Amino acid sequence: MTEQHSHHQFERGTDGPKVIVVGVDGSDSSLRAAAYAGGLARRQHALLAVVYVQPVMSAGAALGAPVAETTDEIAEDLIAQIRDAAERLKGIFDVRWEFHTFRGDPYNGLVKAADDLKADAVVVGASEQAGHRIVGSVAVRLVKAGRWPVTVVP
Numbered sequence: 001m002t003e004q005h006s007h008h009q010f011e012r013g014t015d016g017p018k019v020i021v022v023g024v025d026g027s028d029s030s031l032r033a034a035a036y037a038g039g040l041a042r043r044q045h046a047l048l049a050v051v052y053v054q055p056v057m058s059a060g061a062a063l064g065a066p067v068a069e070t071t072d073e074i075a076e077d078l079i080a081q082i083r084d085a086a087e088r089l090k091g092i093f094d095v096r097w098e099f100h101t102f103r104g105d106p107y108n109g110l111v112k113a114a115d116d117l118k119a120d121a122v123v124v125g126a127s128e129q130a131g132h133r134i135v136g137s138v139a140v141r142l143v144k145a146g147r148w149p150v151t152v153v154p
Helices: 002-009 028-044 065-093 106-116 134-145
Strands: 019-023 047-054 096-103 121-125 150-153
Touching: 019 028, 019 106, 028 047, 028 096, 028 121, 028 150, 047 065, 047 106, 096 106, 106 121, 106 134, 121 134, 134 150
Parallel strands: 019 047, 019 121, 047 096, 121 150
Antiparallel strands: none
16 A cells, blocks of 8 residues: 555656647748657647747847848748647647747747746757758757757657
């Protein structure tokens, strides 16, 4: 009887993640990551938190207001695409899910998201597309942070 009690205390460790954060940036690999995370969330009965980190351009990088506006428009478009994809995935996987946007660079945005959402696991795509090369190093940095299990989906 006593043994059974102590066993129950450790149950949380064995019953899988409760919040799975997946970082999406509109790339194919990030959408594959979302699909993978969706399947994981369904099997683990976890909440799937789909996170898009909206890039903030540094003052040095911004070439005047029009560029910044364009970036926002692109982001809005991307958010719509990602929402649609998540909506479709939701139908397939029948999971509880939320969509979140954070502003910042991909690494710090995902760290903040994982902390704020109390993530048990983080899933990212290993995109090597032009313009998304940073995601590879984001995955490595997330692993090195050592705060959550990180799954990198090719």
